Amino acid sequence: MRRMCMGAEVPEIVVRRLPHYARALQWLEMDGVQTISSAELGARLGMTPAQIRKDLSYFGEFGKQGMGYDVTFLYEQLRQILGVDRExxxxxxxxxxxxxxxxxxxxxxxxxxxxxxxxxxxxxxxxxxxxxxxxxxxxxxxxxxxxxxxxxxxxxxxxxxxxxxxxxxxxxxxxxxxxxxxxxxxxxxxxxxxxxxxxxSLQSMTYHLKPGSPTQDGPDESYVGE
Incomplete structure (x- = not known):
């Protein structure tokens, strides 16, 4: 695994997803999970493995194919990237x-x-x-x-x-x-x-809940502030 390397400009939408990755990894670490694949992390966050890999690739290579990510290492790296490894x-x-x-x-x-x-x-x-x-x-x-x-x-x-x-x-x-x-x-x-x-946020939900609104399969999730 290679440490993060800040290079290309990072899209703001990617920056806003990083805290969700960090929070999920923190919970995994607290549960004693040592490694996790992009597919497993994606399932927890309602995202595709490809999207997670693409987001993380802006900052370096954090996993090995077939082995997944070291939970503690990736969590600490994301804390540094987000600047929350300090107070x-x-x-x-x-x-x-x-x-x-x-x-x-x-x-x-x-x-x-x-x-x-x-x-x-x-x-x-x-x-x-x-x-x-x-x-x-x-x-x-x-x-x-x-x-x-x-x-x-x-x-x-x-x-x-x-x-x-x-x-x-x-x-x-x-x-x-x-x-x-x-x-x-x-x-x-x-x-x-x-x-x-x-x-x-409530108004954006009621748009989809009112009579006659199109339905979709599966949950439609987002976080306040996104």
Missing amino acids: WLAALVGIGDLGHAIARYGGFVKRGFKIAALFDQDPKKIGEQIGELEIISIDKLPMVVRGLRIQLGIIAVPAAAAQSVADLMVSAGIRGILSYAPIHLHVPRGIRIRYIDPVV
Whole structure:
């Protein structure tokens, strides 16, 4: 097996599939599975073996024909490719019901992300403790972000406030934004932004579920954010 070699430009759709590969491999490793074929991995993810091999080929050769992939090795390589073999700090803005749930979610830490600061503009929430973190006034975001060298921002505010929050994050030096606000945000070139809107995902499903819609064989699966 050869270690990854970053060469040709990787299509964004491939990059978005890599976390799903990594998660499946993590589960396999936890189950004690040592090797897996592209066919077996594809069956778990609802993908063809050819697609998996093609996606991985952008980064190198990770398996041997007839032997499959070493689960632990491939998992660690994907962690390096995704940059989650280190800890990333995130700032969360908007501590309403959604923000509280995000702040308490333990899955971030397990995958290389740590919410390092909480912000809100409501004076009644300032000083409230969530776990080990205290909610800070949004006015202090630039100072805190620069002081902690935070590179990621999570927006959990209403649509009307989302653009101003994004602007503040960018001016503070945040390079990647995950937004739960149901609105398109304008950010400068070089800033990465991802949206999560459960309502949009539900609407795309109801299109196929309404009477008269064409049916198809087998499950139609996708992940929110794809």
